[in-house]
Amino acid sequence: MVDSSAHRPPHQVVIVGGGFGGLYAAKALAKADVNVTLIDKRNFHLFQPLLYQVATGALSPADISSPLRTLLNKSKNTKVVLGEVSDIDPQSQNVSVGCDTIPYDTLIVATGARHSYFGNDNWEEFAPGLKTVEDALAIRRRILMAFEAAEQETDPQKRQAWLTFVIVGGGPTGVELAGAIAELATQTLKADFRNIDTSTAKILLLEAMDRILPPFAPELSQTAATSLSQLGVTVQTKTLVTNIQDDIVTLKQGDQVTEISSKTILWAAGVKASPMGKVLTERTGVECDRAGRVVVEPDLSVKGYANIFVVGDLANFSHQNGKPLPSVAPVAKQEGEYVARVIQQRLQGNILPPFTYIDRGSLAIIGNKFAIVDLGLLKLNGFLAWIFWLFIHIYFLIAFRNKVVVVVQWVWNYFTRDRSARLIIGEESLVPVASPSHSTHYLLKI
Amino acid sequence: MVDSSAHRPPHQVVIVGGGFGGLYAAKALAKADVNVTLIDKRNFHLFQPLLYQVATGALSPADISSPLRTLLNKSKNTKVVLGEVSDIDPQSQNVSVGCDTIPYDTLIVATGARHSYFGNDNWEEFAPGLKTVEDALAIRRRILMAFEAAEQETDPQKRQAWLTFVIVGGGPTGVELAGAIAELATQTLKADFRNIDTSTAKILLLEAMDRILPPFAPELSQTAATSLSQLGVTVQTKTLVTNIQDDIVTLKQGDQVTEISSKTILWAAGVKASPMGKVLTERTGVECDRAGRVVVEPDLSVKGYANIFVVGDLANFSHQNGKPLPSVAPVAKQEGEYVARVIQQRLQGNILPPFTYIDRGSLAIIGNKFAIVDLGLLKLNGFLAWIFWLFIHIYFLIAFRNKVVVVVQWVWNYFTRDRSARLIIGEESLVPVASPSHSTHYLLKI
Numbered sequence: 001m002v003d004s005s006a007h008r009p010p011h012q013v014v015i016v017g018g019g020f021g022g023l024y025a026a027k028a029l030a031k032a033d034v035n036v037t038l039i040d041k042r043n044f045h046l047f048q049p050l051l052y053q054v055a056t057g058a059l060s061p062a063d064i065s066s067p068l069r070t071l072l073n074k075s076k077n078t079k080v081v082l083g084e085v086s087d088i089d090p091q092s093q094n095v096s097v098g099c100d101t102i103p104y105d106t107l108i109v110a111t112g113a114r115h116s117y118f119g120n121d122n123w124e125e126f127a128p129g130l131k132t133v134e135d136a137l138a139i140r141r142r143i144l145m146a147f148e149a150a151e152q153e154t155d156p157q158k159r160q161a162w163l164t165f166v167i168v169g170g171g172p173t174g175v176e177l178a179g180a181i182a183e184l185a186t187q188t189l190k191a192d193f194r195n196i197d198t199s200t201a202k203i204l205l206l207e208a209m210d211r212i213l214p215p216f217a218p219e220l221s222q223t224a225a226t227s228l229s230q231l232g233v234t235v236q237t238k239t240l241v242t243n244i245q246d247d248i249v250t251l252k253q254g255d256q257v258t259e260i261s262s263k264t265i266l267w268a269a270g271v272k273a274s275p276m277g278k279v280l281t282e283r284t285g286v287e288c289d290r291a292g293r294v295v296v297e298p299d300l301s302v303k304g305y306a307n308i309f310v311v312g313d314l315a316n317f318s319h320q321n322g323k324p325l326p327s328v329a330p331v332a333k334q335e336g337e338y339v340a341r342v343i344q345q346r347l348q349g350n351i352l353p354p355f356t357y358i359d360r361g362s363l364a365i366i367g368n369k370f371a372i373v374d375l376g377l378l379k380l381n382g383f384l385a386w387i388f389w390l391f392i393h394i395y396f397l398i399a400f401r402n403k404v405v406v407v408v409q410w411v412w413n414y415f416t417r418d419r420s421a422r423l424i425i426g427e428e429s430l431v432p433v434a435s436p437s438h439s440t441h442y443l444l445k446i
Numbered sequence: 447m448v449d450s451s452a453h454r455p456p457h458q459v460v461i462v463g464g465g466f467g468g469l470y471a472a473k474a475l476a477k478a479d480v481n482v483t484l485i486d487k488r489n490f491h492l493f494q495p496l497l498y499q500v501a502t503g504a505l506s507p508a509d510i511s512s513p514l515r516t517l518l519n520k521s522k523n524t525k526v527v528l529g530e531v532s533d534i535d536p537q538s539q540n541v542s543v544g545c546d547t548i549p550y551d552t553l554i555v556a557t558g559a560r561h562s563y564f565g566n567d568n569w570e571e572f573a574p575g576l577k578t579v580e581d582a583l584a585i586r587r588r589i590l591m592a593f594e595a596a597e598q599e600t601d602p603q604k605r606q607a608w609l610t611f612v613i614v615g616g617g618p619t620g621v622e623l624a625g626a627i628a629e630l631a632t633q634t635l636k637a638d639f640r641n642i643d644t645s646t647a648k649i650l651l652l653e654a655m656d657r658i659l660p661p662f663a664p665e666l667s668q669t670a671a672t673s674l675s676q677l678g679v680t681v682q683t684k685t686l687v688t689n690i691q692d693d694i695v696t697l698k699q700g701d702q703v704t705e706i707s708s709k710t711i712l713w714a715a716g717v718k719a720s721p722m723g724k725v726l727t728e729r730t731g732v733e734c735d736r737a738g739r740v741v742v743e744p745d746l747s748v749k750g751y752a753n754i755f756v757v758g759d760l761a762n763f764s765h766q767n768g769k770p771l772p773s774v775a776p777v778a779k780q781e782g783e784y785v786a787r788v789i790q791q792r793l794q795g796n797i798l799p800p801f802t803y804i805d806r807g808s809l810a811i812i813g814n815k816f817a818i819v820d821l822g823l824l825k826l827n828g829f830l831a832w833i834f835w836l837f838i839h840i841y842f843l844i845a846f847r848n849k850v851v852v853v854v855q856w857v858w859n860y861f862t863r864d865r866s867a868r869l870i871i872g873e874e875s876l877v878p879v880a881s882p883s884h885s886t887h888y889l890l891k892i
Contacts, residue, residue: 043590043870060506067868069638079640082594133869144489148528192515194525422513423579424489 010035010077011347014095014104016085016276018045018068021110021312021332028340030075033347037102039095041084043067046133049329050393052173054136056143056180057188057422061133085111085276088283090305106307106343109276109294110336113313113327116272116291123244127166127265130173139266141424143181146264147189148424150196157261163201164262166249168241169269170207171214172364175224177266178205179367182231188422203233204260206251208240208269213372215326215362220372223381227366241269271327273314284308289316289324298354300339309342311335317355325357334358363389456481456523457793460541460550462531462722464491464514467556467758467778474786476521479793483548485541487530489513492579495775496839498619500582502589502626503634503868507579531557531722534729536751552753552789555722555740556782559759559773562718562737569690573612573711576619585712587870589627592710593635594870596642603707609647610708612695614687615715616653617660618810621670623712624651625813628677634868649679650706652697654686654715659818661772661808666818669827673812687715717773719760730754735762739770744800746785755788757781763801771803780804809835 011034015022018040026038047064054061072078083097088109094101115129128138143165150162167178185201192198205212205228211221212228212235225235236253243250249265251258273292281288286302287295293316294302300315302308312332316324325331338355345352361375363385371385380388457480461468464486472484493510500507515526529543534555540547561575574584589611596608613624631647638644651658651674657667658674658681671681682699689696695711697704719738727734732748733741739762740748746761748754758778762770771777784801791798807821809831817831826834 043594043868060508062506062869065869067638069635070868073637080638081598083598148489152527152529189515191519192513192526422489422516423508423511 011343012037012103012105013108013343014039014102014106015108015110016040016095017110017112017312017314018042018080019048019110019112019312019332020329021112021314021336022108023068023071023336024333025108025110025311025336025340026072026075026078028337029343030072030078032077032340032344034077034106034343036075036078037081037104038068038072038078039081039083039085039097039102040068041082043069043082045071047396048131051130051133051136052176052180054133055130055139055177056184057140058180061136065133088276088279088308090283090308093307104307106309108309108311108336108339109280109314110310110312110332111274111276111314112332113271113273113291113293115267116270117267118270120244123267126244126247127168127249127267129267130177140422142264142266143184144422144424147185147193147196147198147201149263151193152195159196160202161247161261162263163196163198164204164260164264165201166204166206166260166262166265168206168244168249168265168267170205170209170212170235170237171268172362174205174207174266174268175212175228175364175366177268178203178233179228179231179365179370182228182233183367186232199232201232204262205233205235206239206241206249207235207237210237212237213364216364216372216374217379220374220379220381224364224366224372227370227381231367271313277314280308280310291316293324299342299352300335300355309339311339317357319354320357330360331357363392365389457789458483458549458551459554459789460485460548460552461554461556462486462541463556463558463758463760464488464526465494465556465558465758465778466775467558467760467782468554469514469517469782470779471554471556471757471782471786472518472521472524474783475789476518476524478523478786478790480523480552480789482521482524483527483550484514484518484524485527485529485531485543485548486514487528489515489528491517493842494577497576497579497582498622498626500579501576501585501623502630503586504626507582511579534722534725534754536729536754539753550753552755554755554757554782554785555726555760556756556758556778557720557722557760558778559717559719559737559739561713562716563713564716566690569713572690572693573614573695573713575713576623586868588710588712589630590868590870593631593639593642593644593647595709597639598641605642606648607693607707608709609642609644610650610706610710611647612650612652612706612708612711614652614690614695614711614713616651616655616658616681616683617714618808620651620653620712620714621658621674621810621812623714624649624679625674625677625811625816628674628679629813632678645678647678650708651679651681652685652687652695653681653683656683658683659810662810662818662820663825666820666825666827670810670812670818673816673827677813717759723760726754726756735770737762745788745798746781746801755785757785763803765800766803776806777803809838811835 013034013036015026015038018038023045026036029036044065044067050064053059069080085095085097087096094103114131117123146162150159153159153162165181167174182203186199189198213221213224228235240252242252247263249260277288277292277294280286280294284302284305294310295316296310297303298319300309300311313327318324334357342352363373365371369383369386371389373380373385373388459480459482461472461484464484469491472482475482490511490513496510499505518524531541531543533542540549560577563569592608596605599605599608611627613620628649632645635644659667659670674681686698688698693709695706723734723738723740726732726740730748730751740756740760741762742756743749744765746755746757759773764770780803788798809819811817815829815832817835819826819831819834
């Protein structure tokens with residue numbers, strides 16, 4: 001007798017997106033009896049939690065990225081395709097990449113999120129956000145060019161605008177950016193300029209809620225705020241940004257409206273789902289939330305389509321405590337791994353219990369040797385928390401090979417307070433323009 | 447009695463360009479009784495000899511660059527200006543930067559060179575050269591995208607064109623690029639692709655002369671050629687490139703004309719002086735050579751203008767043996783330091799003997815553990831030469847701080863054959879286009 005199952009083509013899993021969700025799903029399927037195709041428009045996985053260190057000149061893009069092909073080259077059942085998925089057809093079970101269509105038996109969509117300006121998309125021009133390597137290099141250029149322009153500016157008011165940095169949003173990214181800019185200004189760049197004192201730079205961190213770092217316990221938020229103040233950051237909570245235009249930020253704190261003149265405004269306030277969310281809603285009729293995230297079933301599948309899963313920042317999973325899980329790397333990673341298990345169990349005729357997220361705690365870093373750690377029962381702050389932060393990140397980076405370099409860089413940065421990756425690069429790195437006052441300064445196209 | 451000299455404003459030295467020539471002149475003037483202004487259009491000094499390692503994904507731009515302000519922040523008499531010099535007025539002794547003019551008593555011009563296509567500037571579009579960080583990132587993008595496109599291409603002929611790499615010019619840069627691409631293809635990327643065998647890539651190194659690496663002794667050129675062949679590089683000497691267009695290189699070897707179809711053609715064949723050479727010729731009437739370099743006096747000054755010096759790749763210094771000194775970092779460095787001494791001695795009424803270049807030898811690297819070293823009496827090749835190359839470069843990089851990271855990266859790369867900086871980044875990193883054959887591939891705007 002011939003075993004017909006031996007001739008059945010293997011189950012095809014297509015994963016869209018090589019962030020934490022997609023990559024960990026692919027890794028977990030490495031030994032499974034399936035064929036995996038991972039599609040991403042970039043050739044590398046990005047360790048996004050450290051992107052702010054690229055934006056502030058402490059690390060290079062390659063330090064926090066690894067080629068997807070290399071990360072998956074031991075998985076002989078896995079193919080990496082460099083390309084952008086433009087459409088999904090749940091009926092014929094295909095995804096479109098350029099002019100090609102790739103068939104799937106099971107689809108995992110993990111395309112993540114971009115920043116959101118809450119309907120004020122015209123603010124983006126003045127207040128860039130931080131999601132990609134290019135974003136990070138553009139923000140680095142802005143920050144460093146602001147100090148250069150201040151050095152050349154003779155008008156005191158204009159100089160102050162170059163030396164004013166406004167960060168909108170007091171979540172982890174905003175806090176980490178503010179702390180790192182403060183350290184640049186007060187330590188790294190202090191000896192480098194002749195006409196300006198970089199330590200007089202004004203760094204403003206704005207948060208709409210009543211405290212920064214809302215995912216943390218209130219006492220840790222307070223510690224973080226104090227530590228930021230000591231670094232030279234002005235923290236303003238309960239503050240709404242009502243307009244951003246032409247280097248002017250308009251704030252509302254209670255009834256008081258203020259205008260701040262700043263040449264460097266950075267956006268760390270909100271996220272919205274990537275366009276694939278809309279595609280899924282249109283093609284499957286699945287519900288999405290206000291941020292465009294796909295509302296998923298308890299097993300992370302799309303309602304009515306048991307073979308389509310959504311994981312990571314693109315998914316709204318609210319079955320655990322009624323609130324959507326936060327948009328952080330550990331959620332994406334655990335979701336990706338869970339879906340990989342679901343697929344394998346289904347092939348054996350088994351059904352897994354619903355997904356549950358195990359929250360191992362939150363970490364945030366404020367400056368060179370201060371962090372806060374909230375593990376629920378255990379709460380740390382200060383130097384010890386910083387050491388803890390360091391070990392956790394080294395541990396996770398090690399998995400991405402070659403990142404021993406990052407450790408060396410951090411140790412060096414710590415002792416020297418130097419930031420070696422302070423290069424202003426890119427095609428548009430320098431556009432000299434003449435201002436009416438006949439001083440020369442430099443504007444950047446972003 | 448009042449000492450009137452105490453009230454005389456200090457001697458103003460303006461240096462244009464922060465490469466090896468300009469930077470070492472500024473460093474040598476750190477303790478002199480002069481004011482120094484260093485003007486560069488970039489905010490960093492670039493260690494150009496290692497640029498090919500950025501182009502081939504072994505290092506990040508920040509690994510081989512250091513901010514000029516930081517390199518000079520201990521020199522209290524030195525100011526760094528970020529800007530581009532557009533003109534020089536030798537009569538009123540001013541340089542123009544944007545709308546500003548900066549006065550000088552002594553001027554040092556050290557703006558270097560760009561690549562030259564010997565009158566065929568239309569070749570640049572198809573065969574980019576390697577001089578800036580942006581060049582290196584663009585070349586890195588081209589090389590990596592070629593493998594990606596080959597992976598997706600189903601037509602065997604087109605696939606072969608994606609897997610053919612042509613490097614024009616057998617000097618150190620061409621040799622180092624060819625060796626590094628061969629290693630990428632045969633080692634680093636070998637396990638990463640599913641449809642192609644990257645080790646079948648064809649890497650062609652073309653040289654017009656009768657041997658590669660003409661500055662070295664003939665026996666070392668021969669060793670280098672043999673070593674390149676073992677790595678998988680086809681070395682063709684006495685070969686002229688007569689045309690480059692639409693991914694086709696036309697070659698002439700003797701009477702034989704060949705056409706090669708290649709999607710990745712890199713230019714490492716010639717250099718020409720930066721535009722400042724033309725400005726100097728027009729403003730001072732000084733002679734320039736065919737490559738646009740300024741023919742300088744025995745003390746590196748411009749004829750008729752004792753207070754204007756030209757150093758580095760922009761200078762044609764032929765007083766030592768009738769031939770111009772080569773365009774390499776040690777020449778620029780020694781010239782910069784010499785001019786700094788001339789300026790200091792002149793202020794004390796002394797005259798220095800003419801400049802003489804001390805040639806300490808030549809080094810080139812071929813692949814991961816093979817180099818050639820020509821110190822005149824001592825000639826080395828192979829692993830020992832590679833160790834020697836490593837120590838020399840570590841020694842010079844150390845001077846630029848923080849480059850301990852590079853050493854760690856090299857040691858890692860050596861043992862793992864990994865190249866971690868293989869990111870395809872930049873605004874134009876991915877432009878999917880449909881080809882008539884309905885396969886999807888990716889073209890790059892460079």
